[in-house]
Amino acid sequence: MLSGVERGVALVAAAALTAGLAGAQHLHPRPAAAREPVITTTESRPLLTPSPKPVAVPKPHPKPRPGVIEADRPLPPAPPLTGCPVRPSTGGGNPRPLPAPAVAEAALPGPVPVRTKAASLDTVRGKGLWVTPFGKSPLNVAAVLAHARSSHVRSIWVRTGGTRQGYYGNQFLGPLVRQAHAEGMRVVAWDFPFLSDPVADARRAQAALADGVDGFSPDVETRAEGTYLTSRRIALYLSLVRAYAGNRPVVATVPRPSAARTTYPYAAFRPYADVFAPMVYWSCKEPGALTQDAIRQLGRLLPVAPVGQGYDMGPEGGRRGTPSRAETLRFLDAARRAGAIGASLWTLEEAGRPQLVALGDYRWR
Secondary structure, three states: OOHHHHHHHHHHHHHHOOOOHHHOOOOOOOOOOOOOOOOOOOOOOEOOOOOOOOOOOOOOOEOOOOOOEOOOOOOOOOOOOOOOOOOOOOOOOOOOOOOOOOOOHHHOOOOOOOOOOOOOOHHHOEEEEEEOOOOOOOOOHHHHHHHHHHOOOOEEEEEEEEOOOEEOHHHOHHHHHHHHHHOOOEEEEEEEOOOOOHHHHHHHHHHHHHOOOOEEEEEOOOHHHOOOOOHHHHHHHHHHHHHHHOOOOEEEEEEOOOHHHOOOOHHHHOOOOOEEEEEEOOOOOOHHHHHHHHHHHHOOOOOEOOEEEOOOOHHHOOOOOOOOHHHHHHHHHHHHHOOOOEEEEEOOOOOOHHHHHHHHHEOOO
16 A cells, blocks of 8 residues: 555566466466465355244354354454564655645645535445555456455455556446445445645546445555645545545545654544544554554544555565464454454455455454
8 A cells, every 4th residue: 555565566466466266367467377365265054953842942043164253352462473573674764855746735725615424334344355456457356356255355445546547447447346236345446646636636536436436545645655745635635535425435544643653634534534544554563452552543533444464564674474364363353342343454466365364254243
C-alpha cells in the first residue's frame, strides 16, 4: 500500500498473482515456473442428533473444519520469526521537499457539504482480502474469487487507480462485482491519491463507484510517500468522495497512529469517512498490541477495520519474510476482541500460504 512497497509490488505484480483454478488459470500472466500458494478447504457434514421422543432437540452444530479457530480465550502473542530485531535504518532525516502541487492551496475550493453518510457498514464487517492490480496487468477475476472463497472473506478490496496511473477499474470491475455479489461477497475499490489535485483524484473515486462497487477506500499516505497532506486537501477530496458514494461506506485507509506520526491529521477524516482502516504492519513488533493500540486511538473518532501485514517487509527495512500463521491469527483475534468491525490482509499478491490459510481458518463472529 505504501508507495515504497508499491515499487516492490510493481516488480512482482505480473508474476505473483498467478495460481489458477486447478493450476490452469492465472491472476496475472507469468512464467509457468512461478508458483502461488494453493489453498484447500475441507467441509464436514453436520453432526445429526436425532431424538426418538417428540421433544425439542437443540439444533446441531456443524463439525468444524480441521484448523478452524473458534477461540474462547484471547490467542496468546505469537513469537516473531527469525531475523528480529531488525537493524535500525541509517537513512532517517526529513523527507525530500515535494514539488509544487498541481493546484495551489489558495486556489482550492471549499469542501462540499455532507448530506449523508453510509446507511450500513455491512460491506466492511468481517474478514477481507486486498488485491493490488496495476493498470497494465489484467486481473483474473475467477482466480481472485477462488482465493477469496478459500479464505472465507466477506469483502474483496481491489485497487482501481492512483494519481500516477489514473483510473483502470473499468477493465475488471464489471465482472468482479457481478460474480462477487453472486457469491455473497462485497467489493471495495481502493485508490492511491496524492492530493496534488484533490478534485482530479476524486473523479477516479466517482468512476469506481459508478462501476458498481459497494464502498470506496482512499489510501491516504504520509508526505514521505509523496502525498500533499493538508487538512484542507483532505477535506475537499473526501467531501467529493462522500458525495459520490451516497449511502455507501467511505473507508479511510491511513497509517497506524504512532509516536512518529503526531502531526497526521486524523481528525480531518471524521466528517466525511465512515470507517478508519489503519495499516497495522508489525514487522518485529507484537501484532496484537499494535492492533489494539490503533483501535483504541482511532476508535474515538470512527469505527475501525484494521489492515494487517500480508507481505514481506524486508525490502523496506523490516523483518524479512511474510508473517507466520500464529501472527496472522493473533492480529485477527486481537482486532475482533478490541471491537473492530472487520479486519483484512494486504495483499494477495505477496501473502504466504500460512497467512491465507490462517485468514480462512479464523472464525470472525
